[in-house]
Amino acid sequence: MTFARVILMVAACAGPALSAPAPPNDVNVELTPACDPSSNEPSSLVIALSLPAGSQPVFRLDDEVMGTSGMSALITDTSAKDARGPLPLVRRMRDRTLELVPSRKATGTVTFDYRARSVSTGDKGALEGTRHDATGIGGHGSFFLVLPELRGRYRMRVAWGAAQCPAAVRGEGMSTFGRAAPAYTVGELSSLRNAVYYWGSPQETKIDDGPLHLRSAWFGKPAFDVAVAGAWAGKLFAAERAFFDDDDPDPYAMFVRVLESHADRANGMGQETSYLSWIGPRTTFARRLKVNIAHEMFHRWLGLRLRLRGPEGTAYWFTEGFTVHYSNVVAFRAGLLSVDEFLESLNDIAARHFDNKRAGATNEEIWRGFFRDPALSIVPYTRGALYAVELDGALRAATRGKRTLDDALRELYLESRAAGARDGLPADAVRRLVQKELGRAGLVRYDTVIVRGGPPNPAADAYGPCFARRPRKPDGFEWVRVPGIDESTCRTW
Numbered sequence: 001m002t003f004a005r006v007i008l009m010v011a012a013c014a015g016p017a018l019s020a021p022a023p024p025n026d027v028n029v030e031l032t033p034a035c036d037p038s039s040n041e042p043s044s045l046v047i048a049l050s051l052p053a054g055s056q057p058v059f060r061l062d063d064e065v066m067g068t069s070g071m072s073a074l075i076t077d078t079s080a081k082d083a084r085g086p087l088p089l090v091r092r093m094r095d096r097t098l099e100l101v102p103s104r105k106a107t108g109t110v111t112f113d114y115r116a117r118s119v120s121t122g123d124k125g126a127l128e129g130t131r132h133d134a135t136g137i138g139g140h141g142s143f144f145l146v147l148p149e150l151r152g153r154y155r156m157r158v159a160w161g162a163a164q165c166p167a168a169v170r171g172e173g174m175s176t177f178g179r180a181a182p183a184y185t186v187g188e189l190s191s192l193r194n195a196v197y198y199w200g201s202p203q204e205t206k207i208d209d210g211p212l213h214l215r216s217a218w219f220g221k222p223a224f225d226v227a228v229a230g231a232w233a234g235k236l237f238a239a240e241r242a243f244f245d246d247d248d249p250d251p252y253a254m255f256v257r258v259l260e261s262h263a264d265r266a267n268g269m270g271q272e273t274s275y276l277s278w279i280g281p282r283t284t285f286a287r288r289l290k291v292n293i294a295h296e297m298f299h300r301w302l303g304l305r306l307r308l309r310g311p312e313g314t315a316y317w318f319t320e321g322f323t324v325h326y327s328n329v330v331a332f333r334a335g336l337l338s339v340d341e342f343l344e345s346l347n348d349i350a351a352r353h354f355d356n357k358r359a360g361a362t363n364e365e366i367w368r369g370f371f372r373d374p375a376l377s378i379v380p381y382t383r384g385a386l387y388a389v390e391l392d393g394a395l396r397a398a399t400r401g402k403r404t405l406d407d408a409l410r411e412l413y414l415e416s417r418a419a420g421a422r423d424g425l426p427a428d429a430v431r432r433l434v435q436k437e438l439g440r441a442g443l444v445r446y447d448t449v450i451v452r453g454g455p456p457n458p459a460a461d462a463y464g465p466c467f468a469r470r471p472r473k474p475d476g477f478e479w480v481r482v483p484g485i486d487e488s489t490c491r492t493w
Helices: 189-194 226-243 287-298 321-333 339-354 363-369 374-399 405-419 429-451
Strands: 026-036 041-052 059-062 075-082 089-094 097-102 109-117 131-133 136-140 153-160 172-175 185-188 196-200 203-209 212-219 252-258 266-270 274-279 467-471 477-481
Touching (some): 075 089, 136 252, 153 172, 185 189, 266 287, 339 374, 339 477, 405 429
Parallel strands (some): 026 153, 252 274
Antiparallel strands (some): 131 136, 467 477
């Protein structure tokens, strides 16, 4: 089982270089790949940002992003100007954040230029950060976009400049939203950090099937046929769209980067219209990568369009744990995981939970220590997945099969979409649903497992008639295949 954090995604577009100055109330970002003369590989991004001054914008970037520090050292060659001319910047570190402070009040439109250096895929660096090899450069914007914290909503546009590389080094700019010509989108300035940006010549696949449009870009040298993986991902995306009755025709994008240090693993980061994944040179197109693809795609609906309010990390048991459950279940029901692969996933989830020394941590302990303790960071994924199947069984039992967790989750999704709340549903939305459906007994189980960290206890036939639960020494349980049942029956519970 591979797990990933989820990051909220907003619109950003990629396309040709800008040719006109930014209007006063617009924000323009131009990214230009630059090559290292010694290797002829794109090794940095030259960033040009133009925006309304406000008063005295302070440009900021966290030095530690998603658990990896050192981002400030990768930012060089900074300069700025405004309507009066050069705008000197004072560079400083404050509370582990890089700050570039104008030495005087800014007027008119401010232009801020800098270089964001990348880390080779063969060296140690942030998994999600800006990485490069001969096939291209890119990563998640939170690692390299230095932005002021201006309030309000702006029209924003992202474009790509002509690469500062030898003519033999060719590539194309792309982002979460494809290769469309520069177009404006309205949103908060800080949301630009939460987009994925890439430039280069990856291996690509393209699927267009009615309203379903899937693009995948594979940077590096995967150890498998990306056409096969892309075709499988298209079927999986179709199955997940069908689960939520989603007929949105906008393209969905996959960005996959091979990192030497990742060996045979696979992890990712889901967004609403794309996901960013990193795999190793020995990663095969097998169960773990398949489930990772399913997991990150599922975040389009659960974790982004449907989420719970509250401090970051307090509801990972829901956005991550329920996603672990459904990324396996939906793929299995669609025939995209074999019976053996599905059984392996179920036992992987159970073993990772009950073998974890922090399995009994409270939800508050998880929230406070998620990024500091690797063992603790696994708990909401496994606990949430096991509670999801326990809750599904309880709903089926209470309604004699008329209601399932599928029904409840889809109702929460529609409620979230109808509300249009940017911050998600109330923090206790699932708890209230449990109380409504299962009464006091259900509420006691919710508080015991989710809040206080008690062990989940799914029913023995929680995954249908094909799988049974049995005790596992020294702790917990495992699932076994029930012989003599037709495989088609296994997928329809």
